[in-house]
Structures are given as structure tokens and as C-alpha cells.
Amino acid sequence: MDPVIVVGAGPVGLTLALALARQEVPCVVLDEGPGKDEPRASRTVVLHEETTALIERLTGAPLDRIGAHWAGWRSVRRKQVMREVFFDGSEPVPLHIAQHELTGALRAALAGEPLVKIAVESRLDGMEQESSGVTAHTRGPKGTWWRGSYLVGCDGPRSTVRKLQDIRFPGRTAVERHAVAALRTELPWYNEALLHRLPPWRMSGPSAGEVTARPLPDGVWRLDWLLPPGKDLVTPELLLTRIRETLAGWSGGTTPPYELLDTGVHTVHHRLARRWRADRVFLAGDAAHLLGSLGTHGLDEGLRDADNLAWKLALAWHHGPHEALLDSYQTERRAIVAARLRAADQALPLLRGGGGLRSYVPGSARGHDSLLTDGHLGHGQLGAPGAYADSPLAPPPLEGEVPVRTSPGSSVIDVRVTAEDGTFVRLRDRLGRGALLVVLIAPGTGVWERRHWVSAGIMPQLAAAVSALPHHAELLVAESYPGAAAHTVLLVRPDGHLVSALGGVRPADLYTAAEAAMGGPVKVQAEAGASAGSR
Template identity: 80%
Template sequence: MDPVIIVGAGPVGLTLALALARQEVPSVVLDESTGTDEPRPARTVVLREDTAALLERLTGVPLSEEGTRWAGWRSLRRKQVMREITFDDDEPAPLHIAQHVLTGALRHALAGERLAAIAPDSRLDTVEQEPSGVTAHTRGAGGTWWRGSYLVGCDGPRSTVRKLQDIRFPGRTAVERHAVAALRTELPWPDQALLHRAPPWRTSGPSAGEVVGRPLPDGVWRLDWLLPPGKDLVTPELLLTRVRETLAGWTGGPTPPYELLDTGVHTVHHRLARRWRAGRVFLAGDAAHLLGALGTQGLDEGLRDADNLAWKLALAWHHGPHEALLDSYQTERRAVVAARLRATDQSLPLLRGGGGLRSYVPGSGRGHEGLLVDGHLGHGPLGVPGGYASSPLAPQDLEGEVPVDTPAGAPVEDVRVTAEDGSFVRLRDRLGRGALLVVLIAPGTGVWDRKHWVTAGIMPRLAAAVAALPHPAELLVSEEYPGAAAHSVLLIRPDGHLVTALNGVRPADLYTAAEATLGGPPPAPSEAGTTTQETTEATAGSR
């Protein structure tokens, strides 16, 4: 079968290629560039714990050593500290890393991957769909025709794939603008990120109402100043003044020594593609959505797109198209991003409107800080990773379903588990292989050799139930899981989202849940072919 064509060699496209390769699906990445990434220290990304774990699992690189995990977070308003957070096991630290470092790690991993290839200097200009696959044409030094099973547009905000499929991309332009600088200096809060609203020092030019400082390795910091509405030009002189005033204000004296490494202006747009699937063509990352105001991280959502889509494409590639499963990518991911955009847009007037009675209500400032912290740290509606509770893949009416601390559809906790070979591993290490995961909660198993309990109690019956599932599944055992009683059985998707928790071994419920997770019973071969052709013809007719 033909490889998956991935258009765009940014972090999302490269991540998708690696995720497919781990599930034995070949791909080719069409890269407009020459295959090198210019170092830009001011262009960085913040990753939550689970997306950082995804990238480390795919690249084999300990990204924590390439970026910085913050020791803490502080929010200030004028001279008052509004909130302080110390990161520990109960509050995992975000990972802050330069984007070119992340992209380099992904490219290096792909260079040794037999099932993936990057085609540099390949600019897409044509996409044609047929019932059996996709044909794409590129121009440039590597201009040629490419044949693929599916095509995924990871080609950014100006996506050629999206335009060729005539998919609308409505939303708001220039929701926020930030002046950005990367510099090497010494600040009073080593390895701590901070948000400072209404700083007390006098500023030159338009008011600097908010500045964010985020540490990187080797004493480097990224500073972001929220710019007032409008299109005022950010001159080098104005930016240097901002740097000096901010550093002096934070250190409480003259401007400390610093080395300016990179600068820029970052404009935040909020947009959401009407469709994320058109037959055998999909959109992911910035090609499908733009968000990022109030500290929310767009790339983190793009990586979740890739993780969600990879296992579904892999199943379709190996076993034939299952339309309900492929359709669920758009249903799940678009709903999550739309909810994030709605939450951000609803908060923007409150946090950026200024003046009015609400600004004088006691405690309102502290509530505002909380909303902004949510966006920056991945909490609340502005930042928490989205779940798929309303997914069409969610099983219904399971007799033995019980609640645990993780809601159905949400990402699972990274507990220690015993694998089938008896080794102790982290649960997240078993994700991304295309298999379902079945986890038995069995207190006490961690202190006994696996050979003593693998054939005892309920294990044989559970192993038989797992072997009978309609899709390959790996049986794991954990001593505990938050909120789960002994002998609970968890079913987990290949992308790490909880399907259900059952109170004991219930083969019928387990099978029903697994079948629902795959999109229901697979269609007959003739039905699958008809559905795919009808979808392709409908897509062609809409262009």
C-alpha cells in the first residue's frame, strides 16, 4: 500500500511521520525548505508533561536536557506577588524549549527511520483524490508526482492543502501582538517563569501592560511584552528600551549585563478550519487551527492532533478504511480546540478590556491572574488538555463501568506498570504502538515476581478476554491508579486516553468497549469501498 503523504516539515508533520513509523506505516514528508532550520532563540514552545513525553518517546532524546523544566512560576501585579507555584510531583513542570532544537531532534530521529523520508525543496501545487488513494504534485528541485494512501496537511497557517481542498478558515486576525526578545542575563528567579502585569516602572512609548519571562538553558530568557491594540511599529530602539527597563525593574537597580540573541514580533490569530477531513485528505496543526492568546500553546494542540490521527490512520492503512474511525479525528480534535478558543475569546474582554466597574471589584485582579495562569500552565478551560467524553468512539451503556479519578475520554495518569515480560515501565512508555492497553489494578503485585501471579486469581480469565478483543491489546498490571479500586480494569486507547474503567473482569463489556473505540464493527469490504468512493466524489464536487 502507498505511504501517507505529509505536507509540511514542522514539528507537527515530523511528529506525525515518526508516530506512523512506530506503527509500521510508511510516510513521505514534503518539505518546502532545503531541510535545515535557522536557529531562532526567540521562537520557543512550551509543552505540557504528556506532549513532552510523546516527543521523547518518538525521538529517544531526553528533551528535558535540551530545554528547561521550570522550577516554579510567579505572578506579579505592580509590586505585589499574586501567586507562586513550585513544581513537584503533584504539579508537573512545563517544558520550555527552542523550536529549532525540537525540530532538529525530530529530523535526527527521522534520518534513521526506514519507514519515513523527507523530500526537501518540494512545494505542493496539486492534490487529486481517487477511491484508492491520493496523488500530489510538487514543484521545485524535487518536483514530481507522489502517490499516497492518505495526505495530511501540516503546512501551517497559509496551508496549501487547505486551500486546494477549498476549506474555509474563519476567525479573528491579530487578537494579540507581542514584542519578543531572547537574551542571556541573570535574573533574581533562576529557572522560574513569571508573569508581570502593570509593572511599576515607567515605560517609553505605548504602555507595557504585561510582560512574561520564561527561562531557557544556559542563562537564556525569552521575554514577551503584550503590545497595545493597533499596528504601531516596534522599532529596534523601542525594543531595546523595553529590555533595559524590564531588566532594571526586575533586578531593582541599573540594567544588569545582558546579551541580546534574537528579537521579533509575534501576532496571535484565532482561526478554526470548517473541516479537518476531506475524503483521504486531513488537516493538522496550524493548518487546522490557530490559537495562542492568554498564554495558550498552539503547538501543543498540534502535537495532540498528530497523536490522535496517527493510530487511526495506521489502523486504516493496515486493515482498510473504517470511515467512522477516520471521521472521529475531526469530531474529537475540532471540538477540543473549539472549546479552547471559546474559553479564550470569552476571557479576552475581561482581561484586556481595561477600565469599567469590574476592574474595581475587590479580588477581581487576583481572579484575572488565575485565568492567565491557567492559560500559561495548562489549567482550567484555557489550558487543560481536552478530553473526548462526547466522542463517537465512546462506548455506551456498559453494565460494569465504574468511575476513577480520570474521566472517560481524558488522558490517563502515568503510573508504573508491569509489562508482559515482567519489567517495570511507565504507562506512557507503552503508548503509540497502535495497540489498545488493558491495565489491571492489582495491589501487591509489585513485590512479587510476575511468574507467581500471572497464572493466579483473575489473571487467566482477563488474559483470555484480552486475547479475544477485536484489535491487538497489551495486558499490563499496576499496583494502583488514582481513584481505582482493586481489581478494576482500565481500557486505554493507543493515544493514551481512557476509554472506560470496569469493576473486575467483564469480557463482554471489554469487547464492546474495544469495538466502540475502533469505530464500531468493521464494514464489509464492499461497503467500505462504496463509502470511500462516495466521500471522495462528494469532496471533488465541492471544489
């Protein structure tokens, strides 16, 4: 079987290659660059807790060594603090990290991965596909043809893969523009992100009256100034003046010492590819979607694309085409991103329209602040990770279903579980291996040796039901799970999304749910694949 070809060696492409390798699928990554990334302190990303856990699981290294978990979030309007959030461990904490640090961690993990080949200075310029695979041609010092089973375009906003497949990429250009600076300095607050709207000091040059400060490790901060609509140039002199005015405004009128590390202008576009799959070719990350206004996290969604697609491609690579399963990638991920784009586009006129009666409505400023805070912190419609509630992989209504804190289609909560070898691990540590997870909620098992309960009660019956499932599954046991009663059985997808929660051992329901999560009966999928190939 030919390897999967991944076009693009940014965070999404490297994450996908690493996720496939962890499921024993060989990959070739076509990197048009020299194999290393230029350090740019002003190019940073904010990751949700779940996405951070994904990268840490794949790389085997904690990201807090190279990124910063915020101690809190503060939103200020003029001189008034509108909202303060302090992260005490009871809720997910965003991670702020320079993009080159993230790709460096992924490259380091791939350096020791025998199943992945990174072809540097290899720019895609042509491709052909047929029912049995994909052939790609690259130009460069070592221009050649590459043969793959599937090909995934993770090659950014100007995706060559998308253009070669003639996939439209409609949307809006320059939805927002920000002047950006990364600098090392000491601010009046420690390790807290800040959103300051309508600051009381006068800003030189074009300004929309909003600045964001987000901490990085080693005393470094990224500052973003929202620019008004238009194409006004941000000159170096103007940006230096803006830095001094802002730092002085936050420090009581005197500009503190600072070291300027990097600058740039960040332009946000909103676009969504019409299709994310063309037979054996897929799109992911910025090649498939662009978003990022109002604090929404575009790269975070791209990494979720990779997580969603990896286990489905791995299943198809090992066991043959599962057309409904592969189609579900586009259905699930495109719906999530489309909803995020709609939410941002609906909020933009309200938050950026300025003036009018809205500015005099009591409480409107606080409501606007809540919307922006949601986007930056990963809450609400603007920022919260989406759920695959209407997924084609969702099972039909099951007689034995029971409610738990996690709704079907949402990501499961990370709890301690006992693995089949008797060791205690975190639930998220068992994800990404291509197996379904079956979790029995059994209070008391944590204090008894495994040999005393593994052959008692309902465990033998559940173990037999798991062994009879149509796809490999791992049986885990947890002391508790939020909202779950004793003897609840959770079925979890390889990417950590809940398929169903059942009250007790129900072999028929468990089988139905597992079969649906894998895209339906294999025989039906094989017939569908043959039909698609004949077209």
C-alpha cells in the first residue's frame, strides 16, 4: 500500500503526518521550504486545552516549556475593567505559543519517526489521481514523481492542491487588519492577557480603538492593534510611536524599557472551500478554511481537521475504502467551521459598526465585551470547540441511551481510567490509536486490585461484548465520569468524541453504535466504493 502524501509542512501537515504514523500509516510530507522555520515572535497561535493535549500526546513533550498558559484574562473599556477571569485549574486554560516553536516540536517528534519522510524543497506543481491512488509531481532541486494512496492538501491559503482540483474558495477579504508587535518588557500585570477597548490615551495614526496584549514565555508579549477598514500603511515609525503610547498608557504615563523582537501586519480573511474532498484528495487547515476575526482561533480548527481526518484515513489505509467514513470528514469539519464563520460574521457589524443607537443601549458595551471574550477564550459560538451532533456517524436512537455531562458528538472529559494492563492513565492518553474506547463507570474499582473485579460483576459480559464489536476497541474502567451513574458504558471515537452513553451492558446497542461510528457495515462501504470508482 502506498503512503499518504501530505502537501505542506506547517503545523497542520506535520500534525496529520505524526497522527497517521502513530496509527502505523506511512507518509510523505512535501515541504516546499528548507525543512526549518524562520523564528517569528509575532506569529503566534492560541490553542484550546484539548488541542494542546493532542499535540502533547503526539510529540510526547509538554508544550508549557515553550508556550504560556495564561494566569487570567482582563477586559477593559476606557478605564473601566469590564470582566476579569482567573484560571485556577477549574476550567480549560488557553495556551499561547509562537508558531515556529510549535512546528519545531512537531519536527523534532517526526525526526525519529521511521514511517514519515519529509521531502524538503519539494513544491507541488502537478497531480493525477485514479481509483487506486494519487500521483504527485514536485519541482525543485530534486523534482520527481510521488505515488500515494491518498493526498491531503495542508498547503495554506494559496493551496496548490485546491487549485489543481478546481475547488472554489469563496468568502471575504480583509475582514480585519491588525498591526502586530512582539516585545520583551514588564507590564503592570503578570501573565494575564488583556483586551483594551477605547483606551483613554490618544493613538497616533489610524486606529479602531482596540489593543490586545497576550503573554508568551520569558517576559515576551504579543500586542495587536485593530486597524480601521482600508489600506492605510503601517510604517515602522508609526508602529514604534504606537508601542510607546500604549506602554506608557498602561504604565502610568512613562514608557517602560522594552526590547522590540518582531513586527508585522496580520490580515484576517474569512473563506470556506466548497469541497474538502475530491475522491482520494482532501483539504485541511488554511487550504480548506480561513477564519480568525474577533479572537477566533484559526489554527486550532486546522489541528482539529487533522485529528478528525487521521483516524479515518488510517482505517481506510489498513482495511480498504470506507466511503461514508471518509465523506464524514467534510461533513463534520466543514459544518463546524461554517458555524464559526457565521457567528463571527453576524457579530462583526455589531462589534465594529460603531456609533448609532446601539452605543446608547444600556448594557451593550458589556454584551460586546462578552462576545469578544468568548472568541479569545474559546467559549460560546465564537470560540467553543464544536460538537458533531448531526454527524452521519451518529447512531440511530438507542433504547439503552442515558444522559451524561457530555452530549453525543462532543469531546469527552479527561478522567483517570484503568487500562487493560491494570495501569492508571488519563483517558486522553488512549486516543489517537485507531481504536474505539469503551469506558465502564465502576465506582470502587480504584481501591481494589484489578484481579478482584476484572472477572466479577458485569465485566465478563462487557468484555465479551467488546470483543464482538465490528472494529477493534479497548476496554477501560473509570471510577467516575461527570453526570454518569454507576455501570454507565461510554463509547468513544478514536478522536475523543462521544458516540453514545448506555445504561449498563447492552451488547446489541453497543454493536449498533460502534458500527455507525465506523461509517456503517464494511460490506456496504465496499460496494459504495466500487460504485464511486466506476463513476
